[in-house]
Amino acid sequence: MTVIMLSAMFENGGNTVHRFLDGHPEFFVYPFESQMGTGLANDYLASMVPPRYRWPELPLAGSPEQYYDLFADEELRTYLRTRWRSKFRDCGLDMDEGERRRAFVTYLEDRPRTRRNAVLGFLESAFSSWRNLARSGRERAFVGFSPVLVLDVDKFFADFPDGHMIHVVRHPSSAFADTKKRPFPWSAERYAWTWNYCQHVALVAQGRYDGRFHLVRLEDLAADPEAALRPILQRMGFEWSDRCNAPSFNGHVLTEIPPWGVVQGGARNAGAELSPGERDDLAAMTGLICDLIYQPGVDRTRRSGVGVPR
Numbered sequence: 001m002t003v004i005m006l007s008a009m010f011e012n013g014g015n016t017v018h019r020f021l022d023g024h025p026e027f028f029v030y031p032f033e034s035q036m037g038t039g040l041a042n043d044y045l046a047s048m049v050p051p052r053y054r055w056p057e058l059p060l061a062g063s064p065e066q067y068y069d070l071f072a073d074e075e076l077r078t079y080l081r082t083r084w085r086s087k088f089r090d091c092g093l094d095m096d097e098g099e100r101r102r103a104f105v106t107y108l109e110d111r112p113r114t115r116r117n118a119v120l121g122f123l124e125s126a127f128s129s130w131r132n133l134a135r136s137g138r139e140r141a142f143v144g145f146s147p148v149l150v151l152d153v154d155k156f157f158a159d160f161p162d163g164h165m166i167h168v169v170r171h172p173s174s175a176f177a178d179t180k181k182r183p184f185p186w187s188a189e190r191y192a193w194t195w196n197y198c199q200h201v202a203l204v205a206q207g208r209y210d211g212r213f214h215l216v217r218l219e220d221l222a223a224d225p226e227a228a229l230r231p232i233l234q235r236m237g238f239e240w241s242d243r244c245n246a247p248s249f250n251g252h253v254l255t256e257i258p259p260w261g262v263v264q265g266g267a268r269n270a271g272a273e274l275s276p277g278e279r280d281d282l283a284a285m286t287g288l289i290c291d292l293i294y295q296p297g298v299d300r301t302r303r304s305g306v307g308v309p310r
Helices: 014-021 064-070 074-081 097-109 115-128 149-159 172-179 188-208 218-223 225-236 276-294
Strands: 002-008 027-029 141-145 164-169 213-217
Touching: 002 014, 002 115, 002 149, 014 027, 014 141, 014 164, 014 218, 014 225, 064 097, 064 115, 074 097, 097 115, 115 141, 115 149, 149 164, 149 188, 164 188, 164 218, 172 188, 172 276, 188 213, 188 276, 213 218, 213 225, 213 276, 218 225
Parallel strands: 002 141, 002 164, 027 141, 164 213
Antiparallel strands: none
């Protein structure tokens, strides 16, 4: 199985692209965010983003049962353990966690304790224990999504040199406007610099992992899903499917993206909700990276504000 991981800065549309890929007949698409972080990461990025979104760090020695428990997998485990508290409680997914745990242990017990094998066991056990999973019989890739996974892009490709990563970008003014709707939003400064760093890493990864790292702008997906996704699928060796023209869950078309993500209506120009001062501040902090992503070829020897895209 090929492993395809989606990455996106918060409120950049990663969940949206995840749902658009759900209907592809050659993909096993993880039901929610596949938060594989283990909390063992202790590097210079540890204070930047929540540990559940990092690529997993695992001990050299450990039983399959211990490995299983280390994965955060917060969204799916909340659904399985306390469904009434899950924002996905009405999605209809049928899975027993005990069955999944046994499948994970069985997968890993006779294999070397490597991170690659642990990740494959994490994914394989989910789909083998998903009782009402809509299968086409043609599946040949696992698709997962973990926000800001781009920060660990080198680790991902070290484990999966045959894998692919798709990174989703949304204009920071619209993304920050949606971030402000959260109960505990980040400040504009924290959001802007984290957004910058994620996109900078993504732009470097495009050159470093040519043909395996793919960048898509959410605005392009909203304008024409096929035009945005078909070239990426082709580069990864998959045919286009018209079922990727609309978001879905387990093959059932969704009329809206929530509760999978807060981004609604594609690339809705949420940036218009910000005050002129907020937009100017964001433009000053993110303008250099915005030029590279939204205005390729501009003269970057002089600085000017970057407004909200069409």
